[in-house]
Structures are given as C-alpha cells and as structure tokens.
Amino acid sequence: MREYYTITELTREFGISTRTLRFYEDEGLIAPVRRGRTRLFRPSDRHLIRQILRGKRLGFSIAEIREIIQMYREPPGEVGQLKLMIRRIEEKREELRQKRRDLEETLAELDDAEENCVERLVELGVTT
C-alpha cells in the first residue's frame, strides 16, 4: 500500500479533474495533508474518493454524500448522539432500498423494451 498519491495520479485513476478534487476538499469531504502547499493524498483519502464517486453515481448530492461519509466515521461517544446516528443510518438505508426498487423496476422495463425490439426483428425476418 502506497503512502501518498499525488493529485494527478488520482485524477487519472478516477477520471476526474483536479478542480473536482479541490472542490471536494473545499466541501470538506476530503482533507489531504500538505507538504508546503502541495496536497498529498493518503490511501484513506483515496478510499473516500471512491465512496464519493459511488454516491454520485447513485444520484446523491454533495450534502448527502457528506452526511453518508459522516456515518462511516467512528461512532460518537454520547448515547443520545449514538441513537440519533442510528436513526439517520436507518433512514438512509430506507432511501437506498427505495432506489433499489426503482432500479429493479427500470431494469425490468428495459428488459421488456429489449424483448420487444428483438421480437420486431424476428418479425422482419432478421436472424439474430
């Protein structure tokens, strides 16, 4: 496991721009260390970036991704905070389950659509 990654290494790996990584830092999603003014990204930062991009693909906003990332962190020490966090996590999981239902429905409709197309091809006498 490498100790540090440069900003351009990560932009190439993930197919994003330096602007995007700096933006995520401004938004408090990542906090790479510095050598002088230069950012050095640790493996943990790299993992965070993966989580951020995953969240993006699922249609979460930066604010939502920030919330989700906080859920992955060390649980708080105070009981009330812990219970609140558990409730929040459960809410987010419910949201994800809704997304899963949406996803399955969309996949099913696309299956139908493709089948219709194939059928139509057969009608036209095309040997698939």
Add this chain to the structure above:
Amino acid sequence: MREYYTITELTREFGISTRTLRFYEDEGLIAPVRRGRTRLFRPSDRHLIRQILRGKRLGFSIAEIREIIQMYREPPGEVGQLKLMIRRIEEKREELRQKRRDLEETLAELDDAEENCVERLVELGVTT
C-alpha cells in the same frame, strides 16, 4: 381507470410543483392534451411522470431520462434503427447494473456503520 387528471391532482399525488410538470412538458418528456389552454393528463402521462421521478431518484439527468423513455416506446420499423436501439438499451442496463453494485456496497457499509453504533451502545451499557 380515470380518463383525465388535472395538473394539481398530479402535483399533489407526486409531491411536485406545477412548474415542474410544465418544465417536463417543455423538455418533451410528457405531452398532455389540451382543452383550451388547460392541460389534461391521461393515465399514460401519469405513468410517464412515475417513470420520470423514478429516473430522477436514480440520479439520471433530464436528457438521460428522455433517452430511457424513448426506449420504452414502440420499437422502430427499420432494422438498423432496431439494432442500434437494442445496443443502447444494453448500455443503459449495464449502467443500471453498475448502480446496483454501488448500491449494494453502500448498503453494506451502512450496515457496518450501524452495527458499530449498536456495539458502542452496548459498551456504554445501554440496553437496546
């Protein structure tokens, strides 16, 4: 099955604004019929709205949703077009399968996070 719905009925049902529905019409996603200037939404429009909102929850842009909706429509008559459409559908399905992987990973990490919280509560001597 009702023949027509008014715009406000649908905004209430789906929890969106009239502005949003008109915006979707401007974008060519729906095309309710008119009586004078008033829009009348048919069940098929209602179903389209459901599909649009599903797409939105999955993080698709209007442009992407427009593409997906076209995939649900009657397959084209020409062989080349049909094959193209089948390829497009397959691409979109692959994208959805990626989203499903993202979703399962995120759910798994949230499961872990919740478990950590519960564990921490037990350490603090809280009877769940």
Add this chain to the structure above:
DNA sequence: CACGGCATTTACGTAAAAGTCAATTTGCGC
C-alpha cells in the same frame, strides 16, 4: 539558473433543474 511542467489560489462562468413572481386568462359554481 533558466526552463518546463505540475500545483495552487482566486475569481468568474455556466448548464441543469427547477423556484418565484407578476400579469393575464379561464372556467365552474351559483
């Protein structure tokens, strides 16, 4: 030490997806 090549900061720009507001227009309920 000058140079090329990344990095950084600051500042402004922009596209998408609506929200908001104001000024009409309609149509149904009596």
Add this chain to the structure above:
DNA sequence: GCGCAAATTGACTTTTACGTAAATGCCGTG
C-alpha cells in the same frame, strides 16, 4: 352572466457542481 379560485405564460432568480482562465509558486534537470 359574474366572481373568484385555479391555471397559464413569460421572465427572472437560485442552487448545485463543477469548468476555465489568469497569475503565481515550487522543483528537478540540463
């Protein structure tokens, strides 16, 4: 046929998530 809530249109504004440009810093190499 009238009144008024509901609907429409058009213009303008807002938010999010970066893109882009300009000016400057840092650093290894020949």
